[in-house]
Amino acid sequence: MKKNTFLILFLALAGGAFLRFHALGEKTLWLDEINGIQGALTPWPGFWAAVRSGEHPPLFYLIHRFFLSFGENEFAARLPAAIFGTLSISAIFALGKNTLGRPAGLLAALLWAVSVVDISQSQNARNYTILVFLTILSLNFLVQAFSHKRRGSFWAWIGINTLLLYTHYFGLFVVSSEAVLLFFGLFRSRADSSRPADFRRLLLGVLVPGLLFLPWGCFAFLRQAKEAVSYFSYYLEPKSQSFLVLANYFAYGLWDTFTVRYPRSPLIILGILLAAGTAGKKRPEETSRTVPVFFPAIVLATVFSLAAVNIKVVTPRNLLIILPALYLLAARGILVLSGALLDRLGGDRGRKHEFAAALVLAIILLGRLNFTTLAQYYNDGFHMENHRGSWKQASGFLKENLRPGDRVLAVQLPGTSRFCLEYYLKRDGLPDRVEFTDDFKALKNYLDRGTPVYLLVPHEDAPPRDPVLLQIFKDHWVAARHYHLLDIYYLDRPFRTDPLPVAMSRVGKTATPTRLAAGDFIYSSGWFTMNVFQGRYTVNLFNGEFMAYYFFCQVPGSYSILADVRKEELWRETATIELILDEIPIASFPIEKSSRWVTGGSNSIYLTRGYHNLVLRVTGQSQIYRNLALSLSGITIVGGK
Numbered sequence: 001m002k003k004n005t006f007l008i009l010f011l012a013l014a015g016g017a018f019l020r021f022h023a024l025g026e027k028t029l030w031l032d033e034i035n036g037i038q039g040a041l042t043p044w045p046g047f048w049a050a051v052r053s054g055e056h057p058p059l060f061y062l063i064h065r066f067f068l069s070f071g072e073n074e075f076a077a078r079l080p081a082a083i084f085g086t087l088s089i090s091a092i093f094a095l096g097k098n099t100l101g102r103p104a105g106l107l108a109a110l111l112w113a114v115s116v117v118d119i120s121q122s123q124n125a126r127n128y129t130i131l132v133f134l135t136i137l138s139l140n141f142l143v144q145a146f147s148h149k150r151r152g153s154f155w156a157w158i159g160i161n162t163l164l165l166y167t168h169y170f171g172l173f174v175v176s177s178e179a180v181l182l183f184f185g186l187f188r189s190r191a192d193s194s195r196p197a198d199f200r201r202l203l204l205g206v207l208v209p210g211l212l213f214l215p216w217g218c219f220a221f222l223r224q225a226k227e228a229v230s231y232f233s234y235y236l237e238p239k240s241q242s243f244l245v246l247a248n249y250f251a252y253g254l255w256d257t258f259t260v261r262y263p264r265s266p267l268i269i270l271g272i273l274l275a276a277g278t279a280g281k282k283r284p285e286e287t288s289r290t291v292p293v294f295f296p297a298i299v300l301a302t303v304f305s306l307a308a309v310n311i312k313v314v315t316p317r318n319l320l321i322i323l324p325a326l327y328l329l330a331a332r333g334i335l336v337l338s339g340a341l342l343d344r345l346g347g348d349r350g351r352k353h354e355f356a357a358a359l360v361l362a363i364i365l366l367g368r369l370n371f372t373t374l375a376q377y378y379n380d381g382f383h384m385e386n387h388r389g390s391w392k393q394a395s396g397f398l399k400e401n402l403r404p405g406d407r408v409l410a411v412q413l414p415g416t417s418r419f420c421l422e423y424y425l426k427r428d429g430l431p432d433r434v435e436f437t438d439d440f441k442a443l444k445n446y447l448d449r450g451t452p453v454y455l456l457v458p459h460e461d462a463p464p465r466d467p468v469l470l471q472i473f474k475d476h477w478v479a480a481r482h483y484h485l486l487d488i489y490y491l492d493r494p495f496r497t498d499p500l501p502v503a504m505s506r507v508g509k510t511a512t513p514t515r516l517a518a519g520d521f522i523y524s525s526g527w528f529t530m531n532v533f534q535g536r537y538t539v540n541l542f543n544g545e546f547m548a549y550y551f552f553c554q555v556p557g558s559y560s561i562l563a564d565v566r567k568e569e570l571w572r573e574t575a576t577i578e579l580i581l582d583e584i585p586i587a588s589f590p591i592e593k594s595s596r597w598v599t600g601g602s603n604s605i606y607l608t609r610g611y612h613n614l615v616l617r618v619t620g621q622s623q624i625y626r627n628l629a630l631s632l633s634g635i636t637i638v639g640g641k
Contacts, residue, residue, distance in 0.1 A: 008106050008359075009093055016089045016113030020082045020122035023378070025075030028392040031416050033125040034423045037077055040064035057216060059166040060127040072427070074392070077125035085122030085129040089113050091136040092324050098143050099292060100332050101285030103355045107331035107362050108324075114366055116373045117250055117323065128320055131168040134160055135321045139291050142178055146198060147288060154201060158208050165213040170318045177298040179206050181290065236314050238304045249316040250323060252373055269365060270330060277333030292329045296322035334358050334365070389417060389485030395424035397481060397488065398433070398454060407446050408434040410456040417458060417485055440468045447476060447491060455489040556609045561586065562601035563616060580615040581605065 029037070035054070040061045042050040051058045067079050092112050096105025112118060121128045138160045144153035161178075164171030182202040236242040251266050278293055299322050303314045338358040398408060408430075410418065418436060425431050434456070435442065446453045472491065479490040563579060579587045579601060589600030 005102060005106060009090065009109060012093075012106075012109040012113040013086065013089050017082075017086045019114065019119050019374070020085045024078050024082055024123055025073060027074065027123065028388055028390055029074060029077065029125065029420070029423070030388040031420055033077060034420055036061070036064055036125055036127075037068065037072065038423075040068055041072065056127055056168060057166045059163060060130065060168070063127075063130070064125070074125075078123055081124055081126065081129045082122045084133040085118055088118065088129065088133045088136060088324070091133055091140065092327065095136050095140040095143070095291070095324065096328050096331065098140060098148070099287055100289065100328055101283060101287075103285065103335055103358065104328060104331045107334055107358060108328045110359075110362055111327050111331060111366070112324070114374065115323075115327070116252065116377055117320065119374070120377060121317075121320065127168050128317055131164070131171065132320050132324065134164045134167060134171070135174050136324050138164060138174055138178065139295065139325070142181075143288070143291060146182065146201070154205070158205055161205070161209040162212045165209055166216065170314070170321065173299050173302060173318075174321055175206065175209060177295055177302065180298050181294060236303065236307060236316065236319075238308045242304075246316050246319060250326070273330040273333035273337075273365075274326065275333070276336045277329035277331070280332065280336035283332075283335065289332075292325040292332070296325045331362075334362050337361065389420060390483035391417070391420045391424050391486065394456070394481075394483050394486050394488060395421065395428045395430065398425075399428045399430060401490075402430070402433060402454070403452075406452050406454060408454045408456065409443055409446075410434055410436045411440060411443070412438055413456065413458060413486075421456070421486070440472070443491070444468065444472060447472065450493070452490065452492045455491060457487050457489070458485065556607060558604045558606050560601065560603045561605055561614070578615075578617040580617055582613055 032055075036056075039050050039054045047061075048058070051061050054061065063080050064077070067076050070076050089109050089112050093105040093109040096102075096108045098105075118129065118132070121132075138157060141153045141157035141160055144150045145157050146154075161171070161175050164174055179202060182198065182205075236246065247267055247270070251270060278289075282289075299319065303319065307314070335354065335358045338361050339354050342354055342357055402408070410421065413421065413436065421434075422431065425434055443453055443455060473489075475494055476491045481488045561579060561581065563577065576588055576590050577600060578585055586605055587600055587602035
């Protein structure tokens with residue numbers, strides 16, 4: 001067993017590091033990340049005042065400031081989170097080895113290495129992975145100091161708890177829960193003569209970090225707690241649903257998965273593992289189950305007791321401090337179940353292979369619990385992070401395409417989107433090129449004067465429904481890029497009176513396969529893709545018409561018109577999709593209950609030079625629009641001679 005420990009731990013660290021550092025700088029920064037960056041980069045004369053008014057104690061900002069000194073970018077901002085997230089893998093192994101034994105520690109390290117929640121936080125420029133890492137170290141030094149009687153570990157425990165308090169205000173839950181554990185003598189037997197000394201050490205271990213934190217805490221914590229009570233709308237309440245929210249967050253990395261149809265089998269499996277890890281008989285290599293069993297229980301009892309008296313300041317993310325203990329219990333549950341299985345199959349002879357069997361069982365469970373969610377996280381991270389818009393990509397697009405004389409209007413952007421977009425515009429040197437407004441009057445004025453305009457609107461309003469804007473769209477050439485939470489429309493000359501502006505090709509072209517000449521219609525749309533279209537379009541949700549498109553064909557010839565349609569899970573009925581060109585049906589294809597993606601269309605459609613109208617019509621589904629059950633992911637016109 002000892003011979004393989006280093007190899008297994010190395011593989012866990014290497015794999016966990018790869019998952020945490022992979023594509024670390026690609027995602028757009030979001031509100032809380034930007035707030036942290038701006039606070040950390042405040043010039044020294046005003047740094048401490050800025051930190052006092054920030055969300056967190058100063059240690060987080062100091063660490064952030066050091067790494068950002070190498071460059072203000074996404075990778076540098078998230079590097080501390082990724083480093084501490086990786087270090088947590090070895091820390092949870094050490095904690096497991098000192099409490100539940102070496103096998104449980106190794107299995108917990110493997111589980112933690114592929115934890116979707118910790119990976120997502122390791123790619124988030126916040127202080128949660130630092131909080132979790134210090135929590136694991138604190139629990140480990142606590143066990144060594146009071147169970148193994150190591151004096152150096154006692155002073156290390158005090159130092160780590162001080163750092164915890166200066167990292168995140170919810171470090172108070174860690175320190176207070178550890179104090180409860182020690183106060184009730186859960187580490188010592190009642191007959192132990194060293195109890196008085198332990199209580200004196202407990203008092204010292206609580207007072208020293210508290211006194212060291214007092215200079216900061218008396219000024220900042222009360223204000224932060226007061227603001228948190230009025231600010232958070234997603235805190236945990238003393239309800240049974242809160243436990244489901246918490247379980248879904250720990251399993252999938254989402255706060256609201258009780259409203260989403262995710263499989264419940266992973267939650268059931270985790271529940272079985274936790275039950276087996278809590279109730280199983282004591283194993284020979286174990287020292288104590290006190291930490292993994294009682295620490296989460298005390299934290300949860302404290303949180304929900306505060307919530308019961310209307311002090312609701314805890315979100316699922318704050319309770320990541322209990323997740324390492326739960327992973328240790330799950331690892332122990334795997335050992336207990338594999339041992340029970342081997343007892344039935346081979347008795348004492350089978351026990352020799354218990355860890356190997358547990359390792360195989362752990363790999364099978366990881367495949368069921370984590371790999372699917374990990375694939376979703378890396379391939380479609382927005383389904384897990386709906387708050388993270390594509391402001392970085394939008395600002396980069398404007399920087400690349402803006403020309404002298406172009407105007408940029410941002411209309412009706414929510415405060416969060418505007419704040420994040422302004423950060424990237426400033427970073428890209430475009431703060432003075434964007435005008436923020438609440439209506440479309442300025443847009444009409446610029447277009448009437450012949451000034452091209454980039455229009456930025458919230459994605460929730462796309463396609464735009466405003467009557468003034470729809471009329472503008474009918475009258476002008478339009479190209480668009482649809483980003484997450486933000487859409488950019490480029491509007492230029494009148495549609496029917498002028499030829500297609502050259503800029504449309506620059507703005508609207510994509511890698512969509514086509515042999516059309518510049519100026520022909522190219523469209524790719526939908527919630528799930530990066531969208532670009534050229535030409536004028538309107539939206540029609542009446543009489544079964546899902547969308548209607550007006551486009552200009554510059555080169556006459558034979559074309560293939562294809563449509564890709566995605567059906568949501570909420571849609572339980574069948575439907576028929578029709579493509580209608582210039583009021584003449586050209587193709588129809590069904591979508592069955594079991595279908596998710598359907599492609600249909602027509603080949604060899606002759607298009608004359610001029611304007612054409614293409615309609616996607618839906619029949620057989622009366623509630624399609626209310627449920628948002630159908631999404632057009634792409635219409636492509638290819639071919640031409």
